[in-house]
Amino acid sequence: MNLIRAELLKLRTTSMWWIFAVILLPLWGLAVGYNWLAAEVTLSTDGPLGGGDMGFGSLERVVAGLYTSGQFSGVLLVMLLSAILVTSEFFHLTATSTFLATPRRELVIAAKMVIGVLVALTFWLITTVLNLAVGPLVLSGLGASAHLDAPEVWQAIALNGLVHVLWSLVGVGAGVLIRSQIGAVITLAVVYIIGTQVLQVVFFALSTYVWEPFLALRILVPTLASDLLISGPQLAEDPPRWVGGLILVGYAAITSIVGTLITKQRDIS
Amino acid sequence: MSQPGYEGITVEHLTKQYHRVRAVDDLSFTVHPGRVTGFxxxxxxxxxxxxxxxLGLVTPTxxxxxxxxxxxxxxPxxxxxxxxxxxxxxAHRGRSARNHLRVICRAAGLPDSRADEVLTMVGLNTVGTRKFKGYSLGMKQRLGIAAAMLGDPRVLILDEPTNGLDPEGIRWMRDLLRALAAEGRTVLVSSHLLAEMQQLADDVVIIAAGRLIRQGPVAEVLGNTAGAARVRVRTPQAEQLAAVLRDAQLQVSADxxxxxxxxxxxxARVGQLAFAAGVELHELIGENADLERAFLELTAGKAGAR
Structure with a gap:
């Protein structure tokens, strides 16, 4: 508990958290704008409640997307901030005083995971409150109901919180594994933003030219596992949602366990 | 706050191998409470x-x-x-000194008030809210001392604490460490400033190339070296005086x-022997070996080839 209080004070006493929060707002605004457009297009071409598809999916999906606006950027920022919780100790040479106060290094990493989860839930809470304020306005402006009685909307919001939490754990784990601040941030950002498309193409190519079942393995890509968790199976042969969540937990567990073992052995100098 | 009892430091056969370099090589020494030990x-x-x-930060081989x-x-x-x-x-560049100390307090289960107490102790209480990046090297060293004193420890370990301090700061550090040792605490302080160590340390541990060269009280280490206390004496009756001194079991050589x-x-001893023998002296100079010379003689040739 002392350690969690110490880690929380560390986070609060530098400018990092509010810089990330300030970055989050315009990105959230962009996401709302995009989802607004998607809702407008879908509603205008859709008729009452058909299965029309303008590339944005069904109306339920579009509405759920509106209520989880800022997910892509929020998860990215939460993950990077979680990684920086760890890497800044080495970047600013504070690892020495941290590990002098707490020679059992695995406890420090565990405390940082707790803080990562708190950051994730805070960011999720911010965007969710904003979405619940803006979403009904957008939908009523388009002549649709607010859909706040739809269970899919609340499920989407809850899963949104879950992916924030899981990605923050992946971030802490990656930060432990990749000690370099710049290295960790760039690796995570590239894998998260560009990696998805690249790896998706790779898996499609593998399944087409090498062996078909490779396509099912594409959910091992963390971002695609995340999509599976949020959106459910897209293809008939896709596994159920919870497999996506399990894969993300697996990434968080592997990176943090391997990283912790390395950190326990590592010379701090 | 501290527990009584023996609080010395014991190092036994400590070795650290980095790839091809043996940074520390079978090093053994002890550091005693109530004394300042120069490393x-x-x-x-x-x-x-x-x-x-x-300190458990580097794992010994x-x-x-x-x-x-x-x-x-x-x-515990x-x-x-x-x-x-x-x-x-x-410390984190963007964090204030006071918050840096409070973070350590929380991790160690100490009350936040200790942060202000140690800031006052090292004379940084007026600049505690300033961010670390605005600190001079001397202020950083004082902050380092403040952080070390948070838990009112019985043992202090300092690595080159006088680096970057001005003469006034060095004097402050020396007085502080001596006072802490006088309270019965164990103080181990590394330095390459040998003259500084001569004024500060009670004991010294001298290492070169990762190996122990010598350890013991400063006076003893100085006395044991080849460059120990010697006297230069000039007299018109050199042969007569040399015989007298050799009779007194002293080693004599001619310049x-x-x-x-x-x-x-x-x-005093040489003058007394000369006086008793009726030898006229024109010059009588004591040449005290200093730690610096002893150190250079002890470590000569051992620092290279690493």
Whole structure:
């Protein structure tokens, strides 16, 4: 508990958290704008409640997307901030005083995971409150109901919180594994933003030219596992949602366990 | 706040191998409470690596280091037993000094009020809310001392704490460390500033190339070296005086200019022997070996080839 209080004070006493929060707002605004457009297009071409598809999916999906606006950027920022919780100790040479106060290094990493989860839930809470304020306005402006009685909307919001939490754990784990601040941030950002498309193409190519079942393995890509968790199976042969969540937990567990073992052995100098 | 009892430092056969370099090589020494122990060696001798192994930050290849009988990592509340000042630049640049200390307080289960107490103790209370990046090197060293004193530890380990301090700061540090030792605390301080150590330390541990060269009380280490106390004496009756001195079991050699050099005696003893023998003296100079010369003689040729 002392350690969690110490880690929380560390986070609060530098400018990092509010810089990330300030970055989050315009990105959230962009996401709302995009989802607004998607809702407008879908509603205008859709008729009452058909299965029309303008590339944005069904109306339920579009509405759920509106209520989880800022997910892509929020998860990215939460993950990077979680990684920086760890890497800044080495970047600013504070690892020495941290590990002098707490020679059992695995406890420090565990405390940082707790803080990562708190950051994730805070960011999720911010965007969710904003979405619940803006979403009904957008939908009523388009002549649709607010859909706040739809269970899919609340499920989407809850899963949104879950992916924030899981990605923050992946971030802490990656930060432990990749000690370099710049290295960790760039690796995570590239894998998260560009990696998805690249790896998706790779898996499609593998399944087409090498062996078909490779396509099912594409959910091992963390971002695609995340999509599976949020959106459910897209293809008939896709596994159920919870497999996506399990894969993300697996990434968080592997990176943090391997990283912790390395950190326990590592010379701090 | 601290527990009574033996709080010395014991290092036994401590070894650290980095790839091809043996930074610390079978190093054994003890540090006693109530004394300031100087940890001396040329740059690259392995002082910092040895101190970091004592503090559990670097894993030894072989050997053990204990503080008060326990390894640092096994101490239940390490900051209440041991305070350490390692490198000066070890706080987040964007965090204030006071918050830096409060973070440590929370991790160690100490009340936040200790942060303000130690800031006052090192004279930084007026600049505690300033961010670390605005601190001068001297202020950083004082902050390092403040952090080390948070848990009111019985053992203090300091790596080159006078680096970057002005003369006034060096004097402040010296007085502080002497006062802490006088309270019965164990103080181990590394330095390459030998003259500084001569004024500060009660004991010295001298290492070079990762190996122990000598340890013991400063006076004893100085007395044991080849460059120990000697006297230069000039007299018109050199042969007669040399015979008298040799009869008194003293070692005598002649300088090129005809003066005599007497080893293992002070000027008073030489003057007394000369007076008793009726020998006329024209010059009588005591040449005290200093730590610096002893150190250079002890470590000569051992610092290279690393």
């Amino acid at each position: 001396l060696g040329p740059n690259g001798a392995g002082k910092t690596t040895a101190l970091r192994m004592i 072989a050997g053990t280091a204990t503080v008060g009988g326990a390894r640092y990592v096994d101490l 509340d390490p900051l209440r037993h041991v305070g350490a000042v390692l490198e000066a630049s070890s 090129p200019d005809g003066a005599l050099r007497v080893f293992g005696a002070d000027p």
